[in-house]
Structures are given as C-alpha cells and as structure tokens.
Amino acid sequence: MPGTDPQGLDLRRLRDYLDARSPGLCSGELAAEIIPGGRSNLSYRVGDGRSEWVLRRPPLGHVLPTAHDMAREHRVITALAGTAVPVPATVLLCEDPAILGAPFFLMEYAPGTPYRTADQLDALGAERTRAIVLSLVDTLVDLHTVAPAEVGLSDFGRPDGFLERQVRRWGRQLDASRSRDLPGVDELRSGLARRLPASPAATVLHGDYRLDNVLIGADDRITAVLDWEMSTLGDPLTDLAVLVAYSGSDMPAVAGVSTAVDAPGYPDTGEIVARYAERSGRDVSELDWYLGLAAFKLAVILEGIHYRYTQGNTVGADFEGIGDAVPDLVASGLRYVAD
Incomplete structure (x- = not known):
C-alpha cells in the first residue's frame, strides 16, 4: 500500500x-x-x-x-x-x-471480492454466478431472521410508521441535495405517500443490500456483508426491493453503479423474489410499491453523490456519470406507483 x-x-x-x-x-x-x-x-x-x-x-x-x-x-x-x-x-x-x-x-480487513461488473462474473461462469447470487438472497433471509432483541438492537429503529417515515425522510434528503430540476420526482414522492402498504413484522435491515456490498471468497461463499450505513429496524421488503432493483432490467439506470446483472447465470428478478419468498415465508404481492420506493431512494442517494461531485468533494474516479442515472430512476419509480 x-x-x-x-x-x-x-x-x-x-x-x-x-x-x-x-x-x-x-x-x-x-x-x-x-x-x-x-x-x-x-x-x-x-x-x-x-x-x-x-x-x-x-x-x-x-x-x-x-x-x-x-x-x-x-x-x-x-x-x-x-x-x-x-x-x-x-x-x-x-x-x-x-x-x-x-x-x-x-x-x-475481510478477504474477498466485491463483484461489481459482468466481466468479473464472466470469469466465474454462469453456474457459479447463479449460486453466488442465490446465496446473496439466502443471506438476506438470514439477516431478516435475526431477532433484534437477542443481539441488543431492540432500540435500533422505530418500526411503527416505518414506511411513511421512509417516504418523508428520503423526501427531506432530496430537498437537501436538490440543485437542479428533476421532472417527476415530486410526483413519485406523493404517489408513494398515497399508497402505503401494511408492513410485515419488523426486522434488522441492511438498507442498501446488493451484490457489490458483500465480499465473496475463493470458495464462492460470502465472507462479509459491508456498508451498513443505512441499517435500521423496519420493513424487510424494503431490503428485498433494493436487491431486486439492482438485479433487474426495469431499472437500467443502476447499471452506472453495477453491471453484474448482465453476467450469464445471474438469476432474473422472478427467481430472486421467489427464492426470498420461499425461504422467508413472507408475502411479496405488494412488491411493486416497494420497488417504487427503492427507485426513489436510489435516485435521492445518487443525486446526493452527484451534488458532492459538482462541489469537488468526491474521492476516487467514475463519478461524472452518476447524476445521469437519476432521471431514469425517477421514471422507473413512477411506473411502479402508477394507479
């Protein structure tokens, strides 16, 4: 180093x-x-x-x-x-x-590789890629099985009214980073607020769960789940929706963050949702609303990063195109919350 x-x-x-x-x-x-x-x-x-x-x-x-x-x-x-x-x-x-x-x-320091691109996964082959992504789903189920009180996290969040607060919170975050016109973003926010689903029992949430936020060892097992900065207690389907958003073709804008979904063998969103539903026993019939929230949340996060980039406050490379993804995420979110 x-x-x-x-x-x-x-x-x-x-x-x-x-x-x-x-x-x-x-x-x-x-x-x-x-x-x-x-x-x-x-x-x-x-x-x-x-x-x-x-x-x-x-x-x-x-x-x-x-x-x-x-x-x-x-x-x-x-x-x-x-x-x-x-x-x-x-x-x-x-x-x-x-x-x-x-x-x-x-x-x-935990050993392992964060797989962010299709090229990285291509080297593993389709069978190994599929197994890695399904193990990612299984680990999410494991996280959502942890009893917060048993690990000292019973006061880590406020599950009551969680989804309503999420919409309000990300709306406030948007206002704090708003430096340009983003057509449709306020419509997306209001659409989410109008159609809040009933949440299942609260679990520990990661908040930004996706393949490149875990490390994969030489044996293709997950060695560490990283980047817990948005973790809390709340509705587990919000974590599933973020994973699906990063794994599907309906939100092509996230390709600027990760292209892993394009690798041969990467399971489609239907298989990912079915795997989670089977392993967790949770009802996923309202997942579209959660995907709308995921699109809104990701749009706000990327807009904040774009704002820091325009102010010269980012560290590293490849930030110049982050802001271009935001309008497409807003458009994707609007499709999910359309009446």
Missing part, C-alpha cells in the same frame, strides 16, 4: 490516536489506500506491515442530515457478530471529529 496519506485520511493523526486508544495495536508505520467502488461513505485499507484493517468515515463535503452515522454502522456490525450474517470484527469507534475531521471506525 502507498505510504502517503490518501485524501481524507491523516495517517499521523490516526497513528497517534490508535497508540493512545489501543496501545500495541500497531507495530509499524501505517500505510493506507482508498478502497475503490464506494460512492458514499469512504473506506480505506490500512496496514502496519503485520495487520490490516478497514477504516470507514463519512464522505467529504456536503453530508445529508441523518446520513453517514458511523456509530450506527459500528453498532450493527458489532451486534451481528456470531449470527448467521457474516460481518467483519470491529476494532474501535471514534466519534470525535477532531481526530480525522469526522467520526470513523476501524474493523478487521
């Missing part, structure tokens, strides 16, 4: 903090590099020549209200250790922004 400071991470200040907080944790000079692919919170691979960790911190510049909560992400990963959901071991949490300019947490 490079020995110079990557953007957004002061290695000297980090080393001083770690030596004071956890003496003996580091045995040599720290080096770090940005882990590519992230579009929201920043992840760095940090090592001292003996051990490796991942440091997570919020993005630079414009940060949406209530988003990028390091303490929540650290808490849920810590709580899920020992469950059927594979997560990295957490090391420490720092909520003092004076250290690195923002709160951050450190967790162990």
Whole structure:
C-alpha cells in the first residue's frame, strides 16, 4: 500500500490516536489506500506491515442530515457478530471529529471480492454466478431472521410508521441535495405517500443490500456483508426491493453503479423474489410499491453523490456519470406507483 496519506485520511493523526486508544495495536508505520467502488461513505485499507484493517468515515463535503452515522454502522456490525450474517470484527469507534475531521471506525480487513461488473462474473461462469447470487438472497433471509432483541438492537429503529417515515425522510434528503430540476420526482414522492402498504413484522435491515456490498471468497461463499450505513429496524421488503432493483432490467439506470446483472447465470428478478419468498415465508404481492420506493431512494442517494461531485468533494474516479442515472430512476419509480 502507498505510504502517503490518501485524501481524507491523516495517517499521523490516526497513528497517534490508535497508540493512545489501543496501545500495541500497531507495530509499524501505517500505510493506507482508498478502497475503490464506494460512492458514499469512504473506506480505506490500512496496514502496519503485520495487520490490516478497514477504516470507514463519512464522505467529504456536503453530508445529508441523518446520513453517514458511523456509530450506527459500528453498532450493527458489532451486534451481528456470531449470527448467521457474516460481518467483519470491529476494532474501535471514534466519534470525535477532531481526530480525522469526522467520526470513523476501524474493523478487521475481510478477504474477498466485491463483484461489481459482468466481466468479473464472466470469469466465474454462469453456474457459479447463479449460486453466488442465490446465496446473496439466502443471506438476506438470514439477516431478516435475526431477532433484534437477542443481539441488543431492540432500540435500533422505530418500526411503527416505518414506511411513511421512509417516504418523508428520503423526501427531506432530496430537498437537501436538490440543485437542479428533476421532472417527476415530486410526483413519485406523493404517489408513494398515497399508497402505503401494511408492513410485515419488523426486522434488522441492511438498507442498501446488493451484490457489490458483500465480499465473496475463493470458495464462492460470502465472507462479509459491508456498508451498513443505512441499517435500521423496519420493513424487510424494503431490503428485498433494493436487491431486486439492482438485479433487474426495469431499472437500467443502476447499471452506472453495477453491471453484474448482465453476467450469464445471474438469476432474473422472478427467481430472486421467489427464492426470498420461499425461504422467508413472507408475502411479496405488494412488491411493486416497494420497488417504487427503492427507485426513489436510489435516485435521492445518487443525486446526493452527484451534488458532492459538482462541489469537488468526491474521492476516487467514475463519478461524472452518476447524476445521469437519476432521471431514469425517477421514471422507473413512477411506473411502479402508477394507479
């Protein structure tokens, strides 16, 4: 790893903090590099020549209200250790922004590959690709089986009125990032608010569950589920809808984030939904509404990233086309909530 400071991470200040907080944790000079692919919170691979960790911190510049909560992400990963959901071991949490300019947490480095593109999966072949994606669905069912109270997460969210608050919350996030005209987005928001379905029993949610937010080991098993920044307690079908949105042809705009769905062997959305319904026993007949919410949510997230890009506050490459996906997501969402 490079020995110079990557953007957004002061290695000297980090080393001083770690030596004071956890003496003996580091045995040599720290080096770090940005882990590519992230579009929201920043992840760095940090090592001292003996051990490796991942440091997570919020993005630079414009940060949406209530988003990028390091303490929540650290808490849920810590709580899920020992469950059927594979997560990295957490090391420490720092909520003092004076250290690195923002709160951050450190967790162990987990081996594995985040499959983001069809080309990556092509190398595995259709059979392995299908098995990996179906295991992704099974792991989502495992997450939704975790009893929040049994892992200390009974107060991690407010399930009552969850869907109504989701529509309001993402509407507020949109207003906080609104820097251009987005035809149809307000119609999508109001359409979602008019047709709220009745939620099943609340579960622990990931919030942005998709293939490139997990790591796959050499044996094709999931070694870690990552990027828990939007986790909470709420309606499990919101997680399923996000996975379906990233796995289907109805939302081509998400191809700017991941092209994995184009790989031979990638299951179609019907198989993914059927697998989840069979394994979980949940009614998925109202999934269209949830897909409308997923489109709205993804549009707002990408609009926030686009706004940071226009302000020069993104780290890494491939941000220039993110904003182009937003209008198509809005159009997809409107189709799902049409009366």
